[in-house]
Amino acid sequence: MLSANKEQRLFSRMQLNTIVILATTSERIQGxxxxxSSEGVLMRVESGRCEPGQEWQLVLPSASDQVPPLMAMARVLRxxxxxxxxxxxxYLDDVH
Incomplete structure (x- = not known):
């Protein structure tokens, strides 16, 4: 049994405060x-830009030229x- 202080998730979350980009062939959102975490992202965007069920290409730019950006297909859960x-x-899928 987990103690009351432990997060009860399968995957731990890394706290960040960095730019992330969502894009489709016709739209681009920066948040x-x-x-x-290994399966998801929580981000803040301008109100009214995302709806549950939408599919986006997610790009998390790298802080270094030596490391490529994180890219994934992302589905809005909530x-x-x-x-x-x-x-x-x-939810992140096809992460590379």
């Missing part, structure tokens, strides 16, 4: 990545409104 913009939870 802020709040946290990242969108929560906040004063600073929408919090968008994405």
């Amino acid at each position: 802020t990545c709040i946290n990242l 969108v929560e409104q906040s004063e600073e913009g929408d919090l968008v939870a994405l």
